[in-house]
Amino acid sequence: MAATVPAPAPATSTTVAPGARAGVRGSPWLLFARRRLGRFVVSLWVLVTTAFLMIQLVPGDPVRASLGLSAPAELVEARRQALGLDDPVWVQYGHYLGGLFTGDFGMSMGSDLPVSQVIGDRLPATLELAVLAFAVVVVVAIPVGVLSAVLTRGGRRRGGELAFTSVSVLLAAVPEFLVAVGLVALFAVRLGWFPVAGGDGASAYVLPVVAMAVGPAAVLARIVRVEMLSVLGADFIRTARAKRLPARAVYLRHALPNALTAALTLGGLMFTSMVAGTVLVENVFAWPGLGSTIVSSILEKDYPLVRGIVLVYGIAVLLVNLTVDVLLALIDPRSTIRES
Known part of the structure; x- marks a missing residue:
């Protein structure tokens, strides 16, 4: 009699579900x-x-x-x-x-005060100036860039495109220091509309904020226009127009969020450079912030104070870059998957 061969045991599947694999690796x-x-x-x-x-x-x-x-x-x-x-x-x-x-940055050699106290007294004035200037940049640059892209898309209005490009390049090329000096000479000394120096009163903010915002606003407006033109030529925008959606919905709901990704990255870098740029502007307007303080501490060789201010500027840059990365991930979650 032939020997009976036992039936093979059913194979056990080793396939791991996609969800389980994702759980092992982490979200x-x-x-x-x-x-x-x-x-x-x-x-x-x-x-x-x-x-x-x-x-x-x-x-x-x-x-x-x-x-x-x-x-x-x-x-x-x-x-x-x-x-x-x-x-x-x-x-x-x-x-x-x-x-x-513990928040102890050492003692200032020049004033015998804690460095943290000196920075705490001066930091609000610098932050006010940088935040106000950045707000002006965003409020002005994004609408101007979007409007220029909408009006000149498809090769329309060549004269308007040339005027926008020429003016934006010119404004972006002028250093903040020269803009500040020109504003002081015209609107403070000659016309007397605004104070020459100091940080008292709302009118004292106008010239420093404008001096810091002119160049970055011109650069950001050009970036927004280029990104908006690229988005307006995409297939999904043509599909939205084919569905006869209102122009406001096409531009604001579909085009603008996609165009702002690169603008947001540049805006974060601009804010960090604007915080650092307060050094020159504050010295032109004798602004009571960290910018004028670090210059005087360098001249007085007050190294602990210089070190503390450099730390504050550096930490501000790192925090802004981290915030921009998080905001970009929220706007485009696919970026987190691509980097995984």
Whole structure:
């Protein structure tokens, strides 16, 4: 009799469901957030370490440079001990990091006040100026860019396109410093419409805000126009028009959100440059902010204050870049999947 061969056991499927695989790897949003926060932490550490080394790499004795060559040796030594500069570098670095976690940026050599107090007194004026200027840029540049694209799409109105391009290039090419000086000479000195300097009263904001907003608004308007023209030629816009949707719905609901992706990225970079650009504008208008403070602290060789202000500017740039990345991911969630 032939031996009976047992039937093979049914094969067990090893296929993993897409949802299970995604659960193992993690959601795209989780991976995106982890990656962005990791970059932020590493960039912050590099910034903090570089700011610490600022005083260490200064040629000579920073305390002697701050107090002057005629300062008594006893005063120089006492100031060095008070600032902790006579400790080993690694001890100073540890104290420096510990102080940052508690909001202690050290003591100013020039005023003997805590650096955090000086920055806290001056930072609101700088933020007010930068935020107001950025708001003007957005309010002016986006409508102007969209309107120019709508009016000149398909090669229409060549004269209007030439005028827009020429004016925007000219305004973008003029440095903020020259714009500020020209505004002061015309509207403050000659016409007397606005104050020459200071930050008291609503009228004092007009000239500094305009000086900071002119160039970025021209650049952003050109970017918005180019992106809007590209979107208006896309297939989904032609489909929307074929469905006889109202022009307002086509432009605002379908075209504008797609055109603002690149504009948002550029806008974030502009804001960081505008915060840094307050240094020149504040000095032209004697604005009581961080920009004028860092210039005076450099001239006075007040290195702890310079280091603290550099840290504030750097952290502002990192936070704005992180915010822009998150906003772009919210507008276009596919970007988180592409990066996963």
